[in-house]
Amino acid sequence: MEAIPNFIILNRGKLSFEFLHRGIRDFHGAINYVKSLSYGRPSDKNKLELVMIEGKGSCSTKHALLVELAKENGHNDLELVLGIYKMDNDNTRGVEPILAKYGLSYIPEAHCYIRYKKKRYDFTCQESPDNSPFETLIEETTISPHQITNYKEDYHRTFLSIWMKKAKLPGRWNLEKLWTAREECIKELSGIKDYVVVN
Numbered sequence: 001m002e003a004i005p006n007f008i009i010l011n012r013g014k015l016s017f018e019f020l021h022r023g024i025r026d027f028h029g030a031i032n033y034v035k036s037l038s039y040g041r042p043s044d045k046n047k048l049e050l051v052m053i054e055g056k057g058s059c060s061t062k063h064a065l066l067v068e069l070a071k072e073n074g075h076n077d078l079e080l081v082l083g084i085y086k087m088d089n090d091n092t093r094g095v096e097p098i099l100a101k102y103g104l105s106y107i108p109e110a111h112c113y114i115r116y117k118k119k120r121y122d123f124t125c126q127e128s129p130d131n132s133p134f135e136t137l138i139e140e141t142t143i144s145p146h147q148i149t150n151y152k153e154d155y156h157r158t159f160l161s162i163w164m165k166k167a168k169l170p171g172r173w174n175l176e177k178l179w180t181a182r183e184e185c186i187k188e189l190s191g192i193k194d195y196v197v198v199n
Helices: 014-021 027-036 050-054 059-072 096-102 150-167 175-189
Strands: 079-087 107-116 119-125 137-143 195-198
Touching: 014 027, 014 050, 014 059, 027 059, 027 119, 050 059, 059 079, 059 107, 059 119, 079 150, 096 175, 107 137, 107 150, 107 175, 137 150, 150 175
Parallel strands: none
Antiparallel strands: 079 107, 079 137, 107 119, 119 195
16 A cells, blocks of 8 residues: 555545544545445445445445545546456455356456556455455456446446357356346445455
8 A cells, every 4th residue: 555645635525524524634544444444335326425424335436435535635646447357256255155056157247446556456355355356357447436336337237248148158148147146246245344455
């Protein structure tokens, strides 16, 4: 984390206010606070302050929150990145029962993280998985924080549609069944402790 610039948080917007209200005065403190929160989807991904109010966040909302906080304070050099990686139990602990249930070795998963000076940072969880999701990245693209909702899902679904054909999954598979398996994996992860991955 040391490579990411630290700065004093000024009261320049609603996200800055929420951190200051909690006694968090600098960006590294904000990172430590966000990564300590439970994994889970806030009730409205368009309202990033709910990560703090509800005490939980996903990879998308946690990293979008940090990028937006940096922008509020005049730091525009942190990128929010959407990557697709091969989600399995080695890099996403807890999904093995679901993958086994559906007879899959992995599912291509959309994952958000921060990139700064070509280095990737994942503050989703405190406890590192056996292998970094970055080790199985298939593709990645830079997005803006407001794209973590519909755009991210559309991007992911499009990728899965193409992947199913390339992987030659049996005829019983369709996009909705694959998305259901993916959603069950995400549900299985809710409540796990957070991890940090740097690459």
